[in-house]
Amino acid sequence: MPTVYMCFSTDIIHGGHIKIINEAKQLGDLTVGVLSDEAVASYKRFPLVPCIERKQLFENIAGVSRVVEQKTLSYKDILLDLKPDIVVHGDNWQQGFQKPIRDEVVSILSSYGGKLVEFPYSSDEKYTEIDKRQRADLAMPDLRRGRLKRLLEMKGFVTAMEAHDGLTGLVVENTIIHENGGARQFDAMWLSSLCDSTAKGKPDIELVDMTSRFRTIDDIMEVTTKPIIFDGDTGGLTEHFVYTVRSLERMGVSMVIIEDKTGLKKNSLFGTEVVQTQDSIEHFSQKIRAGCAARRTKDFMICARIESLILEKGLEDALARARAFRDAGADAIMMHSRKKDPQEIMDFLEAFRKEDKTTPIVLVPTSFNSVKEEEWKQRGANIVIYANQLMRAAVPAIQKAAETILENHRAEECDKDLMPFKEIIRLIPEE
Numbered sequence: 001m002p003t004v005y006m007c008f009s010t011d012i013i014h015g016g017h018i019k020i021i022n023e024a025k026q027l028g029d030l031t032v033g034v035l036s037d038e039a040v041a042s043y044k045r046f047p048l049v050p051c052i053e054r055k056q057l058f059e060n061i062a063g064v065s066r067v068v069e070q071k072t073l074s075y076k077d078i079l080l081d082l083k084p085d086i087v088v089h090g091d092n093w094q095q096g097f098q099k100p101i102r103d104e105v106v107s108i109l110s111s112y113g114g115k116l117v118e119f120p121y122s123s124d125e126k127y128t129e130i131d132k133r134q135r136a137d138l139a140m141p142d143l144r145r146g147r148l149k150r151l152l153e154m155k156g157f158v159t160a161m162e163a164h165d166g167l168t169g170l171v172v173e174n175t176i177i178h179e180n181g182g183a184r185q186f187d188a189m190w191l192s193s194l195c196d197s198t199a200k201g202k203p204d205i206e207l208v209d210m211t212s213r214f215r216t217i218d219d220i221m222e223v224t225t226k227p228i229i230f231d232g233d234t235g236g237l238t239e240h241f242v243y244t245v246r247s248l249e250r251m252g253v254s255m256v257i258i259e260d261k262t263g264l265k266k267n268s269l270f271g272t273e274v275v276q277t278q279d280s281i282e283h284f285s286q287k288i289r290a291g292c293a294a295r296r297t298k299d300f301m302i303c304a305r306i307e308s309l310i311l312e313k314g315l316e317d318a319l320a321r322a323r324a325f326r327d328a329g330a331d332a333i334m335m336h337s338r339k340k341d342p343q344e345i346m347d348f349l350e351a352f353r354k355e356d357k358t359t360p361i362v363l364v365p366t367s368f369n370s371v372k373e374e375e376w377k378q379r380g381a382n383i384v385i386y387a388n389q390l391m392r393a394a395v396p397a398i399q400k401a402a403e404t405i406l407e408n409h410r411a412e413e414c415d416k417d418l419m420p421f422k423e424i425i426r427l428i429p430e431e
């Protein structure tokens, strides 16, 4: 009896899946592959049902002999392991981003005499409706809030990109690239105080009040589903911070990061060029403890950001603070630096990881931007935030358009640099 293999990424099983399974099992002894959580999240969206439960769904279908996990979008490893006689797939992967994956399958099958059987893919409206509803569920606060923690458990390393309004939120939500048979997208969004303030034409000195910052969160939340990391600046007075924690948690934000500065906060990228005061370990620990006590769920994370390297207080001070804030209850530590050279951050990672293997470490490599994500992961970092690149890309582009129109007394010359509006509105979801 020939052996047959087919792979699924679905959270639910509907009639369409049963139909193709019935056809596949006519061809031989059927093994079903279930795509890993990480692979599903990389190319589609966060899976609502974890891989282990999705495996159980298929184990209970008559005619499925065995269920295995397929760890990558590429079929290479699983095919070389199982060497099935037949691979079954819908014919929808003959074009689009899945085509290189199909080409690889065809080539591996032909290396040992296997064959590919494709069935016509039918996208029934009632099934696309289910998928749409599942996406909408991902945006609900209770489901959204815990997703950062889950991503950290699942992947150990997460990337976040800055968003400061609904449109940049959509760019972070939907930008995806396909490479080497896989896909890459940002895992989360960073609500930068610098960019939120700059978008309003204001300095980054905690001048834009929380009500206005919440409004930005709301604009982004309305049109996206990815977890949100909120830049809480200093957190303000402890008596105020506890209310901020409750509000953010209720809205479905996943993490707030507060920095150990006090008084009039200035942006860290100014470093020691401006007067900035670091909070005492005792006082900031108390703020962390109060924030942790105020939250209602285990899903919401509070991260302590340490400014010792920014303020040139040295590694020992940074380490002492990291220990103290973790012991006060911080769920993660962000260590910041404004040096181009990544060495001081690497020194911190090495020293801290010697004594603490688990507390997540967050980095914002704006200045020290030469190191790739894979290396940060290998050195023990868990979250990398791209804090302001979208805004810095936009400003020169809009300035240039304004100047070109002034220079030419008309808009024709700048048109070549502009995206047609019918392409922009493709980003905007329709109900």
Ligand code: SPV
Pocket (backbone or CB within 6 Å): 192, 193, 194, 195, 231, 267, 268, 269, 364, 366, 387, 388
């Ligand atoms: C922000 O993006 O607002 C930050 C990161 O706090 S930094 O600007 O590097 O201080």
Ligand code: MG
Pocket (backbone or CB within 6 Å): 192, 193, 194, 204, 231, 233
């Ligand atoms: Mg900030």
